[in-house]
Amino acid sequence: MSTSHPDRREFLLAGAATLATGYADLTATPVRPSAPIPTTPDPPLPAGMIARFASPRFRCPEIPIALKLSPQGKYVLAFTETTLFVFETVTGRMTGELARPKGLQLSPAFSNEHTVVFPGTLSDGPNLDLLRVDLRSAAVQRITTAIRVSETWTAVVSPDATAVAVLLDGKLSLHELPSAKVVWSAVGLTADNPQPCFSPSGRFLAVAKTDANKNTEAVVVHDARSGAVVFWFGCFVSELESVYPQVLEFTPDGIGVTYRGFRKKTVWDLWTGTPRDLGVKPHVVAFIGLGKYVRRPTGEGAGLFEAVEMGSAGSVRTFETSPSVNGELACPVVANATVAVAAQTGGGITVWDTGTGKILPQSASPPRALISPRFSPTGQLSARCWWSHQITSYWSWNPTTGSARELGAWSRAWLSPDEQYLAKIVGSGKGDGYRVDVFEARDGKRVASLPIPNDKGTDVGFSGDGDLFGVADETHLWVQRIGDGRKRIVDIPRNKGQKYFTCDVELSHNGHVALVSRKILDHLSRYEICVVAVRAGKVLHQLTVKGMDVDGSVSPDGTRFSLVITPEVVYGEDVPQARLKIYRVSTDREPVAIEYPNDIPVAHEYWGRFHPFAARFSPDNRAVVAAGSPYEVTVREVAGGAERVKYRTRGIVTGAEFSPDGTAIAITTYDTPIALWDYRGLRATHPTPDRAAVRRAWDELASADAVHGFAAIQTMTRSPSLSLPLLREQLPPAVRISATRVRQLVADLDANDYPTRALADTALRGIADHAARLLQAEYDCATVPEVRRQLGAILSPPPWLVPRQLLVIRAVEAVEWIGTPDAVRLLRAWADGAPGALLTTEAQAALRRVQASPG
Known part of the structure; x- marks a missing residue:
């Protein structure tokens, strides 16, 4: 009716x-101008950023919750929870950024193509305010009216901004502006x-x-x-x-x-x-003219959008799509007769020509935010598009040339770090198991296949060198080598009747150690973490962790693993802080959490814009990179847990990874798909430190402040001619301790008189670092309980490293960074010191990395 x-x-x-x-x-x-789309230069790189891959055009630093088009489509307004971003439609350039005042309503009125007016309660008083924004300059003017509103109100401004309709407690009235006079009430x-x-x-x-x-x-x-x-x-x-x-x-x-x-x-x-x-259904998203609208089509193979004319049997045209442009949108589409605009998950905005359905070149590319950046062994840089229910796609860059390519789309697929192989899950998921097939990424040739007898398995993990892949189910870890097909099946213990919601695998770079994370089905805020020695085929450690989410990673050498634990939220209580924990992997005892003087906080938000990602280890295993806040990435020392350096980003952080040579960090954010940041600080121009500066740096190597310690490493690295002789003089190789001397001191631990026992204990603690292997051998064969207890205490690592240990670790790191023939000779001298001593083991590991590097 x-x-x-x-x-x-x-x-x-x-x-x-x-x-x-x-x-x-x-x-x-619609007729399009024949002139090419104007281009504008990207903003300059911020301090510390080496390179930015892909343009920041049409990218929001946060997730948009609403989009608006100006009347003729010249501007796109993107609203987030905290900010209004203004983009120029024809170029994708951000022309303005305004903090959203509390009380501002998302019901703008365009008085002309360049001016928009918002209603809101922007002051402490009960009156309605208007916020007038010039989209060309981002200039803002606040206008206070005499219209009184309560806590629950809605206001809509007329297009010419001469009237405002106010809805208050269900009563509608129209007011004249600026006088606020009531024209009529409904x-x-x-x-x-x-x-x-x-x-x-x-x-x-x-x-x-x-x-x-x-x-x-x-x-x-x-x-x-x-x-x-x-x-x-x-x-x-x-x-x-x-x-x-x-x-x-x-x-x-x-x-x-x-x-x-x-x-x-x-x-x-x-x-x-x-x-x-x-x-x-299909879902109508926007009208674009007389009897014509845009809708979301249904059915297999349907595109993202299609234009439909009322009364016609089908669509007038289908809008173009790509592997990275799909149905996982951040907010509803807006459109007019010229353009249609959609915000992809992660802040990217895609623009279509509504007349042709083609994606316009100024659209964000990649259109979705990227996550999980990683490097191939040769330095190729890639990242995965923001997770989607429908497809998986990756973007890859050559850091030298900046050339990019899109890989995908695939359903339930994982790409190896070297981009050579693609693992896909194939199976019914109806109780008869599934299969992991591995294909050549370029030609689609299947090169490996791994059948899994039950259905409970999720992510596929590759080793860092791309040679191995693994998957876990509720009771086993399955690892297979791609080249020769050899496989290893490791039994993973579980409690009787225990069921798991997810089973994920993370492999170390060489594939020797696997981290299996199983989310317990009956307690979705609990995880079982298993550390597996793949070659030996045994579980080294198994622990239960409380948390809504647990993201893990393994150090390249397999000696440590990290867990980012997002705690469970209790309704009505304050949201607890997520934590980063790093554990030592041991083959003969329980994993030892590296205890730090303070807890390490990790940024997270529940049901919000940001989700924590796994901390990633540096190639030398000395540092980890993680999110310090939604807009910040921090690098921390593994040795002391303290913060070395931080990188402030404009957009929300989605991932970070060290480069293979450890000199840079790749960071993915909403506003910059992927960028390289200078980690070691050696690319920028600095004056060569003098002798006094190098001497001060030597003293700072032992500092408990990791920022000062990191700066000292950089100073040493910038002046090798001064730092290498100083390090050789001040830090000689660890002196070997005779086995006879150690055996005598151990025997004195069982002496009848206390002074002898005390002197032996003190002496053994003094040589513990230089005689670690000898002490371990004495511990293994000790039969007297008290002697064994004392030796265990001496061998146990301290809760955190003392200044002398920090100095040793940082000194070796500086020499490894220098990497010259003279530096390698110093590493060899240190590596020939007392077996098991900290300086010896650190130098030996550094020497292996230096000798294995391509340079």
Whole structure:
């Protein structure tokens, strides 16, 4: 049923005038200018950033929750929880950034193409304010009105900003601006979901009327000047359905009004008053002209969007898509007769030509945020597109040339770090198991296949060199070498009857150690972590960790593993802080958590914009990189747990990884798909340190402050001619201790008199670092319980490293960074010291890395 105002001549004249201004031929393809799309240079690199891959155009530093187009489509407004970002549509360049004041409503009115007005309560008083924004300069003007509002209110400004419709406790009134004079008030109750809306010309105001039970019963179109009812359309929507977002808007030509709810999607022709039901599916996203709209198609193989003309049997055109552009959108699409705009998950904005359905070149590329950056052994840089239910795709860059390529799309697939192999999960998932097939990424040739007898397995893990892949189920770890097909199956213990929700695998770089993470089904806030020696085929450690999420990684040499633990949230209590824990891997005793003087916080948000990612170890195993906040990446020493350096980012951080040579860190964020940051600080120009500066750096190597210790390493590295002789002089190789001397001191631990026992204990602690292997041998064969206990205490590492140990570790690190023939000779001298001594073992590991490096 539809009822119209008796005298519609004024309305029809207004509609005719609208048609005359350019909407008469919207079914034809809009004419495009022949000139190429203008380009603007990307903003300069911030301090410390070496390179930025892919353009930051059309990228929001946070997840957009709403998009708006200016009347002619010159600007795209992207709203996040905290900020308004303004982009120039033709270039994708960000032209403005405004913090969203508390109380600002997302119902902008464009008084012209360059000016937008927002309603809000921006001051402490009860009055309605208007925020006028110049989109060209981002200049802001706040206008306070005399209109009083309460805690629950909705306001919509007319397109010319001369009037505002205010909805207060179900009562609608129209106020003149700037006088705030009440022009008219509506009879009956008006819904705030959907919000009232003005027609494009501002002449009419559409609202949804409700009954006393808050059920929507009609859509009413008022004459904005007089408040007279021009149209009344029956439209019943129950209160239960109104909990879902509802949309009420005029078509761009102004001669139709649409209502889109959870179940009901209707458009009324204001010429005839007749309704047209658009059905529940496909989902209508935006009207783009006279009788034409954009919708989400359904069915297998359907595109992301399609343009449809009412009355036609099918779509007019399908919008272009790509592996990275798919249905996982951050917010609803907006469109007009020229462009359609959508925000992908992770802040990227894609722009289509609505006339042709083609993606315009100024769109964000990659369109989605990237996660999990990694390097191939040869330095090729790649990252995975933000996780999607539907597809997996990767982007890869050559850091030398900057050339990029998109890899994918695949369903349930994982790419090896060297980009040579692709692992896919194949199977029914109905109780008869599945299979992991590995293919050549370039030609699709299958090179390996691993059958798994049950269905409980999720992520596939590759070793850092790409030679091995592994997957875990509830009871086993399955690892297979790609080249020769050799496999290793390791039994993983579990409690009787225990079920798991997910089973994930992380392999060390050489594949010798695997970290299996199993989320317990009955307690989704608990994980079982298993550390497996792959070659030996045995479980080294098994521990249970409490947390909503646990993200793990293994150091390249397999001697440590890290866990980023996001704790469980208890309703009504403060959100606890996520933590980073690093454990030592041992083959003969329980894993030892490296205890630090202070807990290491890791950024996280629940149900928000940011999710923590696994900490990643440096190639030399001395540092880990993790998120310090949603907009910050921190590097911490493994030795002391203290923060060495931090990188402040403009967009939300999604991942970080060290380069193979350890000189740079790749960081992925919302606003910059992937960028390289200078970790060692050796690429920038610095004055060569003098002798006094090098001497001060030697003293700072033992500092408990990791920032000062890291700066000392950099100073030493910048002046090898001064630092290497100083290190050779001040830090001689560890002196070998005779086995006879150690045996005598161990025997004295069992002496009858206390002074002898005390002197032996003190002496053994003094030589413990230089005689670690001899002491371990004595511990293994000790039969006296008290002697064995004392030797165990001497061999046990301290809760955290003392200054002398920090000095040794940092000194070796500096020499490894220098890497000259003279530096290698010093490493060899240290490596020939007393077996098991800290200086000896650190130098031996550094020497292996230096000799294995391509240079």
